Amino acid sequence: MILYWFRKNLRIEDNPSLNKAVQSAQEQGKRLVLFFSSHLLFKNAGPFRRVFLENAIKELSTELNAVGLDLISTPDSPDLWIKAHAHGASIYTETLPGTWEDTELQRVIEVIGNDQVHRTWNRTLYPIELIPGGVEELPRVFTDFYRGVVLKSKWPIPAPLNTPWKIDRGGLAQDRLKNYLWVTRAISSYKDTRNGLLNDLDSSRLSPFLSLGRLSARQVYSEVKNFESLHGANPSTEAFIYELVWRDYFQFYLLKHGFKVFRSQGILENQKLCKQTNFASQPDGFIKWIEGKTAQRFINAHMNELRKTGWMSNRGRQVVASYLVNDLQLDWRLGANYFEETLIDYDVASNWGNWNYIAGVGADPRKNRYFDPISQANRYDPDGRYQDRWA
Ligand SMILES: Cc1cc2nc3c(=O)[nH]c(=O)nc-3n(C[C@H](O)[C@H](O)[C@H](O)COP(=O)(O)OP(=O)(O)OC[C@H]3O[C@@H](n4cnc5c(N)ncnc54)[C@H](O)[C@@H]3O)c2cc1C
Incomplete structure (x- = not known):
């Protein structure tokens, strides 16, 4: 057999x-x-x-x-x-x-x-062989991977493989891809809309399908290239492909660092370098974060959307993660675990890698990455419509 x-x-x-x-x-x-x-x-x-x-x-x-x-x-x-x-x-x-x-x-x-x-x-657009010396040699920082490995290699991304069978394409993943690229052409404005919070075409929302492998990154990439050959490449299609490379980075990052990604000190070898060694002991702070009952309406709106739908935008994820780490001073792994349970697009590499990054225990060269909830709200939800919707 x-x-x-x-x-x-x-x-x-x-x-x-x-x-x-x-x-x-x-x-x-x-x-x-x-x-x-x-x-x-x-x-x-x-x-x-x-x-x-x-x-x-x-x-x-x-x-x-x-x-x-x-x-x-x-x-x-x-x-x-x-x-x-x-x-x-x-x-x-x-x-x-x-x-x-x-x-x-x-x-x-x-x-x-x-x-x-x-x-x-x-699992990725690029094969592991892209990285000279193998995954152990993955650069510490994403931009070094992008500039020093991806751009230098000129490695062509392999085309998706054909199936051994004749099949009719269908299902939610194909529908979303078709809608985002061909029906609405929303990808053409991705660069301007990707931080939007209100419209479901602000970003591709392909992550649940990529996480579960209902679509491969190469299938998505090849469809974007088809789109570019018909409608032309623009900064938006390029920005979108750049995000797929971020995704690759986190897959390789977890492959390289393994269990370290799940430690409080993340991939840092010296625990003293980790700013988060003394966690605040306020379990009610964590419950309030989950229930959308913190002192910040912008945080609450994102947490309410997540709890009620299983979805949160990338902007939202960055802001609420920073809030948990920097304002509530809680163990970042509480947040990562909650996301694991709740996000419909949960992916072990993207979730834990991004949390490492925000908590300053991973691939971020800047140790104090702080997203101030008030200035983020003023910038990304100036008229408060998002906060009203998810109040
Ligand atoms: C704290 C935190 C936790 C996260 N957890 C997850 C997770 O569990 N699963 C998940 O798929 N993504 C996760 N992300 C990354 C990112 O938020 C989502 O991939 C993105 O919001 C999905 O929306 P989209 O499909 O519309 O993305 P688009 O903006 O349309 O981007 C296209 C694709 O690129 C990839 N991508 C975009 N941004 C990132 C990124 N920062 N890291 C890795 N891949 C990226 C995704 O596969 C995405 O579908 C997390 C980010 C943060 C800050």
Whole structure:
């Protein structure tokens, strides 16, 4: 038996390890079995993320059915399921960054043997080989990665892979991509609108689909390039692609630093350098932050939007994270954990990497990154409409 194990890339298109599994099954005349375990993916998921995940799995299952395949879904951990149902199989899957993700993979390897688990990295626009010397040599700071590695390398971004099947594209992810690029052409003004708080076309809102792998970064990139070839590149399309490179950076960052990203001192080796060693002991401050009952209306509006919808803009995330760290002086990991539970686009690398950054224990060259909630409100919500909407 050839087993394909869906981990995060919940899609059929541009999925190199799935293609390899199909090819291997054909060459060896073996049965192809596709399976998915909700064990880790649903861990810590609050209600909004849970509903979003369930829908993504339903869509994937429907797509597979349409090409004559079934998706076996189990709540068991993958190692247990494999031990019971697929012992002796060859497994194809993807490599993911993250400590739980590593442990999950290691347990499968213990059950089935290292040689039987074929892994492919497919989480980023650029391959890991982009970084001279490998991921261990990832520059400490994003701009050094961008200028010193990405721009210097001239490495072409590979085109998305075709599927072995003829499929009809559909689902929420494809709808959103089509709408943002082709129907509304909102991407053309991304640079000017990306900090907007009121309109759902202010930014792409593709992150939930990228996080879950319903779309690959390369699929999104290639669609943006198609858009540029028809309507021309502009500072907005370029700014959008730049954000996808930020996403790459955080994936590589977690792959490199592993468990350190989750420590209070983050990736800093000297704990004394971490400004956050004496956390305030005010649990009610944290509850007020979550419930949108702080002294700042701008913070409250963002926290209310998040709690009631599972969504918050990038601007909002930066401001509320800074507030938790600098104003409330709470352990930044409380905030990161709450985001993990609540955000529908939760991604282990982007979430914990960005929190490291804001808390000054990660990839930020500036140690005191402070977002003053009052000046942020004056700048990004001058007429208070956002604060009224989420009061
Ligand atoms: C404290 C904090 C926590 C965050 N947690 C997450 C998370 O769990 N999951 C997540 O996907 N993003 C996270 N982000 C990054 C960013 O806020 C979201 O990716 C973005 O708001 C998603 O909206 P969008 O799809 O409209 O982005 P757009 O502005 O349209 O950008 C396009 C894509 O680029 C990527 N991107 C943009 N900004 C960032 C960034 N700062 N870091 C990494 N990738 C980026 C995303 O994949 C996004 O979909 C976090 C940021 C902060 C400050």
